[in-house]
Amino acid sequence: MRGDLSIGELSRQAGVKATTIRFYEGAGLMPKPPRSEGDRRLYDEGHVRRLSFIRHARELGFEMADVRALLELSDRPEGDCGLADEIAGRHLTAVEAKIAKLTALKGELERMISQCSHGVVADCRVIEALADHAHCGGEH
Amino acid sequence: MRGDLSIGELSRQAGVKATTIRFYEGAGLMPKPPRSEGDRRLYDEGHVRRLSFIRHARELGFEMADVRALLELSDRPEGDCGLADEIAGRHLTAVEAKIAKLTALKGELERMISQCSHGVVADCRVIEALADHAHCGGEH
DNA sequence: GATGGTTCCTCCAGTCACTGTAGGAGCAAG
DNA sequence: CTTGCTCCTACAGTGACTGGAGGAACCATC
Structure with missing residues (x-):
């Protein structure tokens, strides 16, 4: 006012x-x-x-x-606040899933970097780790 | 082939x-x-x-x-794989930040939901939690 | 060889949550 | 009165797709 x-x-x-x-x-x-x-x-x-x-x-x-x-x-x-509750609940589930995925990713990135010999790409685990996973095909 | x-x-x-x-x-x-x-x-x-x-x-x-x-x-x-290394490194930092942010959010959502009395919006902590923070203004 | 169903083609518009730009008008200070 | 800032509208662009229209091609069956 x-x-x-x-x-x-x-x-x-x-x-x-x-x-x-x-x-x-x-x-x-x-x-x-x-x-x-x-x-x-x-x-x-x-x-x-x-x-x-x-x-x-x-x-x-x-x-x-x-x-x-x-x-x-x-x-x-x-x-009724049930809807607000439901929105927050849905969101919580999504957030938990994201955290799990990102935590796995963090490990993978750390592994990638630690294994990268700072040499040429042919020896580089950053590329290889991604390519490796490429073979695992199906489910995410 | x-x-x-x-x-x-x-x-x-x-x-x-x-x-x-x-x-x-x-x-x-x-x-x-x-x-x-x-x-x-x-x-x-x-x-x-x-x-x-x-x-x-x-x-x-x-x-x-x-x-x-x-x-x-x-x-x-x-x-040279230094670039790949650098991309992964940048990404790791971002991933860590995302995880931290989402973990804080998870706690906040859990608090919101546990405090929601399943009554009317006037008593609902989900809305209030958001509104509360609204007052905290500035930095994110 | 006609038919029908699926897959594929291109092109283009829509999504989400903004961000940025152009071209102009309002306003406050020197 | 001019400079420089904020604000106005309107619209195009972003990233990473997604979906639809309208048509062609392929495959199996009758």
Whole structure:
């Protein structure tokens, strides 16, 4: 309510680029704010909170559809939170799978690098490790 | 060399969709293969290996530019492998960072879910956890 | 040899979540 | 009044694909 913010100020306060804010407006994540005489967007503290919420959720890897759902839920605080729970749960599963995959990859990269004799490619395990795995074919 | 493969067979053997194979051809990751009378692409075992190499590298999160560099290196086995080593090294750093970030996220998601009272959104910690963090503003 | 089903061809548009650019207008300070 | 910054819209580009249209080719069967 207090002190209108320009898109640049909102950008700095929430840590989201102005172009991205306009993109979020078009995508329906951020509302169309009131405008000044000169047609500039005017934001308030509520917008800072909403945008920071979006940024945080995006950083946590929630996709825009999920963020939209979460925002709709938080806009209707009388609603059932089971959906929010489910979104977070789905996300947790995906995150665990990614961690497992990346941990395996880390081991593989370390092995690759430690075995690389710093010689020619013919002796290089970086290439070979990838090529080796190429033979294992099917399941990921 | 033995037994020509159709794009469909290559697709099945390497676990990469035919459309994606054509896309890789356009992007220069896969070579333009010989064609049949009827203008169909003809692949061999070498293509299966190359495509599997690409698939594996992509699954490990190497971006196309890196895959291209690795492929060029493996195409010239007399070259220096320092570059391959460097690509893998850069990647290892990024992978470690990703794992750290995802592990933090996992903890946060678990906390969110365990605290969700399965009631209305007003009491829901999933939303609140996101909103809470929204206040923490600046650095990510 | 006609038929039908599958696979393949090219070309092009769409996806996601932005990012960047062009070309202009508004605004505040010197 | 001019300089320089921020902001406006509109649109094109990114990466890494994915999907569809519309047509040709191949294969098996009748």
